[in-house]
Amino acid sequence: MKSPSFITVLSGLLTFGGILSAQEPTAPLLQSGDRIVLVGNTLFERARLFGQIETTLQIATGPEVKGITLRNLGWSGDSVFGDSRSYFGPPSEGRDRLARNLGETNPSVVLISYGTEAAMSVDQGWTDDAAHAAATAAGIEASRDVFLAGYEALIELVRKSSGESLREIVLISPPPLENLGAPLPDQTENNRRLAIFRDGIRDLAKKNSLRFVDLFAQMGGDSFKGGVAKPALTEDGVHYSEAGHAIVARELAKGLGYSEGSLIDRNLPAYEELKAAVIEKDRFFFHRWRPANETYLFLFRKHEQGQNAKEIPMFDPLIVAEEKKIEEARTRVFAGMTRN
């Protein structure tokens, strides 16, 4: 399937969202040489398959800003407590792992996005962290409070573990959920909950003097009335499709201080080359930071296959080579824009 052109998607979004909420103007986030690291759950994990977030940011900065790199540490189903990252141990081991990954990726800018997993599971519990598991199943207020306390601890962990290059941490609210009609469930109530979590994240950002991107509002969450989405930007009401990710990327860029005018027509051939290089780089990085067979390569059965762990850093030169392609494609994109 070909991805719908940006224009089609944008007009779709305008119909769907009504009006995009006004955003306070902020200074553009990125500087030359920045290393962006994404920390979050399914939204970010699947972003690696589409490549839109990085591609959009690479263009949005304009040609003067150079050498931007991105490492995606998104993990499906993750919580602010590190549930998905923990493998055989309790969530605290997931946090240890995240701290290690942050140290290894050496970020200057960390974009964090959590909240969907919690807002959707308030009556069921959404973490196995022993100190908080019960509270996360005890209604919206208790769940939100635990979420925010965990989030604040996570911010502290990011500050401590990211190394000296860290310049900014940005909190990003989850985008809204969609109603796609029966037999998929109605998400009106969950969107109401998500708004409550969003408010908490916004206040947390303010309290910690951090940038905040209100993806929920920007993508129409506040004006959601329960109607069936047309066209749908998600596959199932929760997870954004390729077309949906184009909008997520664009709104994220705007929330990070880039104007509508800095974004480009995605039909340029060089844009596709740039995106392909981003996706390929992310594929290599995935095998690097989250390799299969960890039990044998690094954990309690490493006496059996630890000898093969030497292969894992061999993905590094492949990543570097792909990044060179990204930089070259980016140059061609700007050249194409100039020609336009």
Added chain:
Amino acid sequence: MKLSFSNRVATILTLGAITSLSHAQNGLRGIPDTAVEAQLNAFKLIEGAKINLFASEPAVANPTHMNWDQRGRLWVVSSPLYPHIQPGQEEQDKIVILEDTNGDGVADKHTDFATNLHIPTAVLPGDGGVYVANSVEVLFLRDTDGDDVADERKVVLSGFGTEDTHHLLHTFRWGPEGMIWMNQSIYIHTHLETPYGVRRLLGGGMWHFRPETRRAEVFMKGLVNSWGHVFDEWGQSFMTDGAGGQGINYVFPRSVFLSSPGASRILPGLNPGQPKHCGVEALTGRHVPDTLRGALAAPDFRGSRINLFQLTDKGSAYTSTQIADLVSSTHGAFRPIDVKMGPDGAVYIADWYNPIIQHGEVDFRDPRRDHAHGRIWRITFDGKELVKAPDLVKASEADLIQHSNAPEGWTREAATVELRARQPEAVQAALESARAPAGVDPDLFALRKVWTSQALQRFDAAGAAALLSSSNHKARAAALRAIYYDAATNPEALSLAEKAIADPHPQVRLWGVSVLAQLSSPDTVKIALGALEGIELDEFLDFALWSICREHADRWTTAAQTGNPFANTTQLLFAVRALNQAVAVPQILSALGSGELPSDAQVTGVADWISKVGSAADLNALFEFALTEGAKPAHQTTILQALANAGSLRKLQPAGDTARLSRFLQSPDLATFTGAASLAGLWKLESAREGLRAAFLNAPTDEAKGRAALEGLIALGGPPTATMLDEIAKNAQSDYLLRSLAVIGRTKMDPNEGAKLAVAVLTEAPQGKDLHGIFDAFLANKQGPVALSNALSGATLPQAIALAGVQKASSAATKPEALVAALQKAGTIKPMKMALTPAEMEAMMKQVATLGDPHAGEVIYRRTALQCVVCHAIGGAGGVIGPDMVSIGASAPVDYLIESLLEPSKKIKEGYHTTLVTLKNGDSFAGAIAREDTNELVVRDAIGKENRIPKTEIASNQISPVSLMPPGLTAQLREDEFIHLVRFLSELGKDGDFKTPSNRFIRHWQTLMPHPSTRDRIGHYGSKIFTEAVSDYSWAPVYATVAGAVPVGELPEIEGRGKNRLGVARTFIEVKNAGPVKLRITGKLADLDLFHGETEIAMPDGAETEITLDVKEPGRQKLTFAGLKGSGIEGVTVEVLDDASRAELVELNNF
């Protein structure tokens, strides 16, 4: 000349030097011929079956899974990339569509549907495309332009773990209700964000997923490698396990099995000790011979064969009986990993084709791994016509409903998948006017209509409710399962479940409990516990009830604070024990006192529960119950044990006068005395010291009691105990046992003090053996090894005892290297050379192949001194500490076997890692975690003993890199013996004499140890004396050989008449109903006396006979035989010819 193996390494070195083969070729020597003909010639098929090649490389390479589409095309995923992507390697694993366009049973067309996958492990066509497990995600691939090549790729679910690529999400299958069922294995941790909230599954288990609603839910948890799942005709689920070895597993909602992390209780499989399986399919349809129809086919990929099992009902679950193999092969690369019935009624087998099956144990980059071959085989049956598959794509809705009632499982499933693609209104209209085809059970027809309604998202709740009135319990259970999935939104579910709880059939009750577990009613537990009434409770129903009492605890515990929310005290006791918390304690204790809970099981239940959750006052109430005039001795023993557990695990003692314990210290009964001695110590009863001291000093006469007294004295502690033990240990005139026990006791009190005494006592060890466990005492304490190595500094020990110590220390989970070195120095032992160089390994493998005799090897394997059998079973016959060896030879290369014998810690099988638990007081326990709950962890150690450890006392808990198997076990062997042993192991599971046959041989036996009375009494009464309940007869475990025989020559010599020497063994079978049970006996029958109970069964001459036991009293039947040694009687086999529903084999731990 007898040379130990380690001495011979030098010889092997020389041999290695003269061989010209390089190391790289070394491993490759065993690669089988890759020609299709070579595989065809190696098959052995069940009678009347034929096999042909359906497809092979290059179309298919290393297939991992397969499924059919509605058009009768076979979709296969294959992964040459497995086990791990190399940097720079493309993700090019494939889905291929195989098609037999002319119906000749051979695929003549193949199309690569997708070629961009990363270790895909499941494929399932449907919904206009195909679902694929692709490592971390489930993809839906679709072809939108009709060229059979995917051009649309969407992620449907993401968040599956990849911690081990042979555990990845796998085993996709459409359920009859139109959901996708999928499994994951032990190391996988999955985190899904579904539209209904986050769903996590940490460890193995099974999911069901409905694509159109995107609802994914966990159905069951556990199993090591849950690589097979099949539905029977009534929609019940059966799973197989590629590493658990319990054959067929019956699973139901919330059931938990082996290896589920944090499980406090697990269920067993239906065939303990069976080979491990990948895949499982039900043989259905008209082409399958009548005798095989309904059997489950489970590929034993290690043993290169496909096992068959027949199920029969048993209580709320089933018994599973293994029958003949469908197919087996002597070709070492035949690896059947999936089996599916095809559209033509034939059986199709995916052959992963690989001489190497291992993942963790064999290097990812081992050159013997095959990445190029793969085969799909097809089995047909003589004299049976093939089935003509209907054209489902062109069929009308009405026809499809008829097809969903076909005799062939393939047709039924494919018709349901096709119906999902049709207009729901049209299907519903057709459903309403459908009539049952001739010959179809009306209940099955009604059930299938309900399933179809579910597949359309239009659940026929009334149809399901009506089925609950069927006279067939299978229909009633199936109706409840249909209701289960959406029970939370079904207003009738509660009343239907309540009806099911009172059902006469336990399986219907089990499903009633399962439905209740889905509901939010405050009364779910109260209703569920009604299932305890009026029937015999079996393990599966018990589990379901236990589970709901815990899951819905907040619905009944408040009411239980003050009264009994349930129908009676038995129900209350069940619930509070399940919860394992201090709820309703006064009510239960009062019921105990008033005799409302009279049975032994109930008293044990109360005592065990109070010991875990009760207060000091509660313990006192329990103590007083034991002190009551006229209390049953068995109850007293139980209660003392419980109080001792409370004392040692929870540091809690009864609130009242503890000195009342003294009367139990007089007890002649060992169990009572042991409990009392331990309590005297725990309760610090100084008044008991003298009595304990006397019992301890009497240890040479009564060791068990002496050891119990010692434990009491240690716990009592203080200078009096220390001085007494010091004096005994230092006194060279004391009995050696006493001196050893004194060292052990002192070590437990203070390892440094114990170490000061130990060297002198060890020096005098008789025959250099550590008879009483002095080394073990040091190894069981964190400070022990250091204390002993310090004491050994500058000392000398006899070589034999030092060697015994090295052996024990080398297999200790704490890896006490300093102690090993100190022992080697003290005993002037040169470190044993355990690792072989590549050249030595080369030479050794060659010798195994040319000189090894597997029959001689089996005899060596069974030697008591080698201890193999104590820990390892072969086909369920043997210990359970280590992995079952049933097909080790067919799955493991010879170099792996040699290395594992010499260096057990180098490669450790999953599930057999040692966990090392260290307590705050320094005690350490090493073994496997048997189970755990919120309060305690139970560790099973190397001798099978279960140690209960309070979690609050645990300082650390880690996986040890050391195997429970001691190194050097084979050091006592001569080189030729070692070679025979390896050859024997390398033959296990391969086609031939060492593939465990599926016959129901009795493999668990006990043998009589020599007894002084037999010689005199046999003269008067004959062999019948062995059937009598003589209280001091001592019976030791013995297991049958791989071929099923009890070798009479190996049994201890029992003195008979004159110079006659006999081997005597006994066993048990469980028979539910009176009537005949058929057995086949082989051996030299003229020299064999056989008894059923105390009745002798006449033996004819000859070597084989069939006999019929006339079972008058149902229940446990004892069989005893006495065989004349030295008469040429080599082995005796006893085979049960009836299936498991008629007569069950009893395992040794249940003797």
